Amino acid sequence: xxxxxxxxxxxxxxxxxxxxxxxxxxxxxxxxxxxxxxxxxxxxxxxxxxxxxxxxxxxxxxxxxxxxxxxxxxxxxxxxxxxxxxxxxxxxxxxxxxxxxxxxxxxxxxxxxxxxxxxxxxxxxxxxxxxxxxxxx
Ligand SMILES: [Zn+2]
Ligand SMILES: [Zn+2]
Numbered sequence: 001x002x003x004x005x006x007x008x009x010x011x012x013x014x015x016x017x018x019x020x021x022x023x024x025x026x027x028x029x030x031x032x033x034x035x036x037x038x039x040x041x042x043x044x045x046x047x048x049x050x051x052x053x054x055x056x057x058x059x060x061x062x063x064x065x066x067x068x069x070x071x072x073x074x075x076x077x078x079x080x081x082x083x084x085x086x087x088x089x090x091x092x093x094x095x096x097x098x099x100x101x102x103x104x105x106x107x108x109x110x111x112x113x114x115x116x117x118x119x120x121x122x123x124x125x126x127x128x129x130x131x132x133x134x135x136x137x
Contacts, residue, residue, distance in 0.1 A: 011102055014058070014092055018043040023092035031056065033081070035063075037089035044089070046070075052077040 009026040016023045018041040025036060025047075033048040036058075046060040050072040060070045060081075069080045095103065 011098065011106075012047070014045065014047060016041065016043050016045070016092060019094075021094065023094055024098060025090045025092055027090075033085070034090045035086050035088070036092055038092045040094070048079065048081075050075065050077065050079065 009028050011024045016038045031049045036045045045058045049056040053075040055074045
């Protein structure tokens with residue numbers, strides 16, 4: 001299992017449709033099923049995993065009616081939810097709400113991607129010009 005901070009929890013992205021923003025939640029079980037709530041706009045969503053085909057996502061329909069089961073959109077198998085599923089919503093966090101340690105991790109990984117892209121581009125340009133020079137000689 002992939003963990004990216006010292007507490008052993010993983011930050012998982014989830015989309016808030018009302019804030020139109022990518023949010024995150026902290027989880028210690030990557031394939032756990034969660035009832036998620038946005039504290040900014042009270043949008044409710046879910047992240048559930050299909051044990052049959054391994055798909056995960058916001059698959060609970062009409063969540064405001066608190067259904068006790070859901071159907072996988074991929075393999076159409078039915079899954080039931082525990083009675084306590086809606087008791088404790090997991091609060092979604094904006095990137096700015098994340099603990100600073102994790103936030104820095106995100107920034108560092110973004111910087112790394114930028115650096116790798118830049119180096120790749122530089123190598124390509126260098127290669128291109130050396131080929132041009134070789135062909136001219
Ligand atoms: Zn929201
Ligand atoms: Zn499935």
